[in-house]
Each structure stands twice: as C-alpha cells, then as structure tokens.
Amino acid sequence: MKIILHTENCMGCGACNDRTPEVFGQDELTNMVLLLDPTPPPDLHDSVRAAAANCPTATIELLDE
Numbered sequence: 126m127k128i129i130l131h132t133e134n135c136m137g138c139g140a141c142n143d144r145t146p147e148v149f150g151q152d153e154l155t156n157m158v159l160l161l162d163p164t165p166p167p168d169l170h171d172s173v174r175a176a177a178a179n180c181p182t183a184t185i186e187l188l189d190e
C-alpha cells in the first residue's frame with residue numbers, strides 16, 4: 126500500500142488522525158493533514174482504508190502494490 130494525499134482538498138476535520146494517528150498527523154496551525162507514513166505496515170491497512178473511505182473530501186488516495 127502507498128498513500129498519496131491531495132492536500133489541496135483537505136478541510137482539516139481531523140477524522141483520519143483520530144482513526145489512524147500512526148499514519149495521519151494534523152498540522153497544529155492549519156489543521157491540515159500530514160502524512161507521517163506513506164507506506165504503512167500491513168496491520169494498519171484496514172484502518173487506513175477506513176480513513177480514506179470516510180474522508181469527506183476524498184483527500185486520501187490509496188495505491189495497492
């Protein structure tokens with residue numbers, strides 16, 4: 126799995142950070158998403174998929190490898 130963020134779409138809701146803080150951070154000033162781990166380990170894939178599916182602005186794109 127590889128993660129690509131389209132950060133121009135992010136509205137800073139924090140949902141991805143709440144769900145998977147190992148992978149998605151949040152900028153303290155702007156609230157925009159930060160990508161902490163673009164290639165997360167397999168045990169986080171389900172959580173990352175859920176974060177992507179529940180992002181209200183389709184900011185998180187996943188590439189399976």
Ligand code: SF4
Nearest residue numbers: 135136138139141180
């Ligand atoms: S869930 Fe989507 S809109 Fe919300 S902070 Fe994460 S990337 Fe941004």
